[in-house]
Amino acid sequence: MAMLTAAEKRIGQQTLLFHNRPVILAVGSVVGPFEGRGPLGHLFDEVTPDSLLGQKSWEQAEVKMLEKAVDIALSKARMQPGDIDVFLSGDLMNQITASCCAARTVDRPFFGVFGACSCWTEAMSLGAVLVDGGYAARAVIATSSHHNTAERQFRYPTEFGAQRPPTATWTVTGAAAAVLTAGGDGPRITHATVGRVVDIGLKDPFDLGSAMAPAAADTIVAHLRDTGRLPEDYDLIITGDLGRVGKPIATELMAEAGYNVTPVFDDCGLRIYSDDQDVHGGGSGCACSGATFAAQLWADLARGHIRRLLLVATGALFSPTTYQQGETIPGIAYAVAIEGPDGGRP
Amino acid sequence: MPPVVSSLLAAFLVGGLLCLAAQLVVDLARMQPASVMVLFVSLGAVASGLGLYEPLVKFGGAGAMVPLPGFGHTLVQGIILDITRHGVVGLLGGGLEAAAMGITAAVVFGYLAAVLFNPKG
Numbered sequence: 001m002a003m004l005t006a007a008e009k010r011i012g013q014q015t016l017l018f019h020n021r022p023v024i025l026a027v028g029s030v031v032g033p034f035e036g037r038g039p040l041g042h043l044f045d046e047v048t049p050d051s052l053l054g055q056k057s058w059e060q061a062e063v064k065m066l067e068k069a070v071d072i073a074l075s076k077a078r079m080q081p082g083d084i085d086v087f088l089s090g091d092l093m094n095q096i097t098a099s100c101c102a103a104r105t106v107d108r109p110f111f112g113v114f115g116a117c118s119c120w121t122e123a124m125s126l127g128a129v130l131v132d133g134g135y136a137a138r139a140v141i142a143t144s145s146h147h148n149t150a151e152r153q154f155r156y157p158t159e160f161g162a163q164r165p166p167t168a169t170w171t172v173t174g175a176a177a178a179v180l181t182a183g184g185d186g187p188r189i190t191h192a193t194v195g196r197v198v199d200i201g202l203k204d205p206f207d208l209g210s211a212m213a214p215a216a217a218d219t220i221v222a223h224l225r226d227t228g229r230l231p232e233d234y235d236l237i238i239t240g241d242l243g244r245v246g247k248p249i250a251t252e253l254m255a256e257a258g259y260n261v262t263p264v265f266d267d268c269g270l271r272i273y274s275d276d277q278d279v280h281g282g283g284s285g286c287a288c289s290g291a292t293f294a295a296q297l298w299a300d301l302a303r304g305h306i307r308r309l310l311l312v313a314t315g316a317l318f319s320p321t322t323y324q325q326g327e328t329i330p331g332i333a334y335a336v337a338i339e340g341p342d343g344g345r346p
Numbered sequence: 347m348p349p350v351v352s353s354l355l356a357a358f359l360v361g362g363l364l365c366l367a368a369q370l371v372v373d374l375a376r377m378q379p380a381s382v383m384v385l386f387v388s389l390g391a392v393a394s395g396l397g398l399y400e401p402l403v404k405f406g407g408a409g410a411m412v413p414l415p416g417f418g419h420t421l422v423q424g425i426i427l428d429i430t431r432h433g434v435v436g437l438l439g440g441g442l443e444a445a446a447m448g449i450t451a452a453v454v455f456g457y458l459a460a461v462l463f464n465p466k467g
Contacts, residue, residue: 148465156379158465159465162379163372163379165372165373165376204376
């Protein structure tokens with residue numbers, strides 16, 4: 001095999017090109033009952049009857065969901081945890097403890113990643129790097145979020161009943177996992193565009209869509225510029241959790257940069273709940289993009305309904321401490337280009 | 347109109363207007379709930395000290411006492427009363443003394459709710 005130089009593996013300023021095109025062999029998704037009642041409800045591998053899963057706390061329930069998602073993805077790939085070379089996972093809990101506790105059970109070499117709600121594509125990018133580079137033949141990526149753990153950590157205890165403004169989004173209770181392999185059949189990861197941190201000076205933790213939209217637009221524009229592609233080269237460009245507030249802002253920012261994404265642009269946060277579920281701004285959280293991909297987009301790719309996808313999970317990189325101290329909210333987005341098993345468009 | 351109906355209406359009107367004012371602050375000034383809470387307790391205390399809140403309580407009853415400014419009013423009236431009885435030290439003791447019932451009720455019922463029920467999220 002000819003040695004590829006760094007220049008051939010990197011294109012433009014921010015994009016990684018995967019010559020070996022790692023395969024997303026199998027995926028697993030687990031969500032709570034509220035998500036189960038949403039439009040994608042019938043597509044998830046498991047909908048739990050309640051949000052505690054028989055555990056004593058929501059935090060423990062989130063760990064359980066993450067472990068279940070990994071189990072499901074592995075069993076679909078006909079693998080045991082011992083078969084995987086590396087496990088990458090991230091979540092929203094302080095010090096990404098849900099991932100760390102799940103990694104305790106998975107018991108394989110572990111990278112914890114943190115990109116807030118962008119963990120899913122951050123982990124997928126890094127997992128693809130490891131598989132493409134030959135450092136892992138089989139990697140499992142995973143992520144989780146839980147409405148109640150996120151509320152009490154980032155906002156208020158749910159029992160307090162604080163009013164949610166219309167810009168607020170609803171953290172998805174769920175978990176997703178995917179098995180990345182060097183060979184096999186399945187959708188293939190062709191590129192990853194690593195986001196820059198973009199902060200436009202917003203401070204409202206109840207309006208994260210506005211804070212993340214510039215980062216999403218920045219990463220998508222960087223991806224299109226680096227690859228020389230146009231929005232119409234994709235069947236779908238889908239962000240993680242910009243929601244009703246952030247999506248139009250991102251659309252406008254990309255239009256200002258000369259890219260009309262409107263015909264192919266959507267947001268996972270607008271797919272996972274229906275209008276009558278009254279979630280205000282839409283869905284959010286690591287599992288928003290994770291579970292939407294694992295339940296719907298992966299199958300769309302595998303069946304050829306989508307031939308080329310740009311999945312762009314978005315994260316608001318704040319902590320309760322930073323926003324209480326008046327710090328502004330930095331945003332980030334990681335884009336992953338994925339093609340159907342037939343190699344995407346002719 | 348029977349007195350019970352008129353006092354209910356007055357309480358509804360006064361309490362409702364106070365809540366409307368707080369909602370406008372939340373929506374227009376985009377203040378966080380904790381800041382709104384501090385603001386309204388403080389406003390109630392100041393209004394009480396200036397003698398403006400007592401007439402509202404006389405007219406609106408629980409409609410003026412239950413919302414947050416009513417708590418500020420209770421604190422200030424307790425302080426004023428305790429100063430007349432014990433002098434300057436009443437500044438320190440009077441407020442909590444007057445609010446003791448409300449605070450204790452919140453702790454006791456909060457505890458009972460936590461023991462008896464599991465939060466649903």
